[in-house]
Amino acid sequence: MSAPPAVSSLVEEFERAAVATAATVERVPRSAAALNDALLRATAGCERIVFAEPEALPEDLLALFRADPRIISNPSDDQLSLAQAGVTEAFAAVARTGSICVRLRGMTAADSLLAPLHVALLRAETIVERPRELFDAGAAGLAQDFVFITGPSATADMGPLVRGVHGPHRLHVIILE
Secondary structure: OOOOOOHHHHHHHHHHHHHHOOOEEEEEOOOHHHHHHHHHHHOOOOOOEEEOOOOOOOHHHHHHHHOOOOEEOOOOHHHHHHOOEEEEEEOEEEOOOOEEEEEOOHHHHHHHHOOOEEEEEEEHHHEEOOHHHHHOOOOHHHHOOEEEEOOOOEEOOOOOOEEOOOOOOEEEEEEEO
16 A cells, blocks of 8 residues: 655645635644734625635644634624625645535534635545544544535536636635645
């Protein structure tokens, strides 16, 4: 059996595949300042942002962004329906398909599906080559309910491809290296 690909090659493969699905991808160093700058760029022009507290990212990494006055941490249904961006953590990703894996818990599910822009925070080391690796014994995928998200929402049910019908019009993935 061959050795697993290096993290850097998986990041490159994921980025190519995600961009091919119409997602945008940005790589940033794992620092509070770099992540805050990336989040400010990604959400520029958004007045209301819903934010799902991450499980695996350190609190101090998001301290600067949490202070943004546009953030609604515990939105009402009305606030959620008016949010222009949702920021969530992706606990893993699949390099071959450019898919991210988002837990279906609390506000994470709503924040990733309802706003026109979904910004996903992804740790580089959580990218796997193929989907089945998420389901190997002891892997993260076996212990939780989650959804694969591959690019922005799109459908061609009634003719030409239309984006944003069943979810976000745009998906922006920030890879923390």
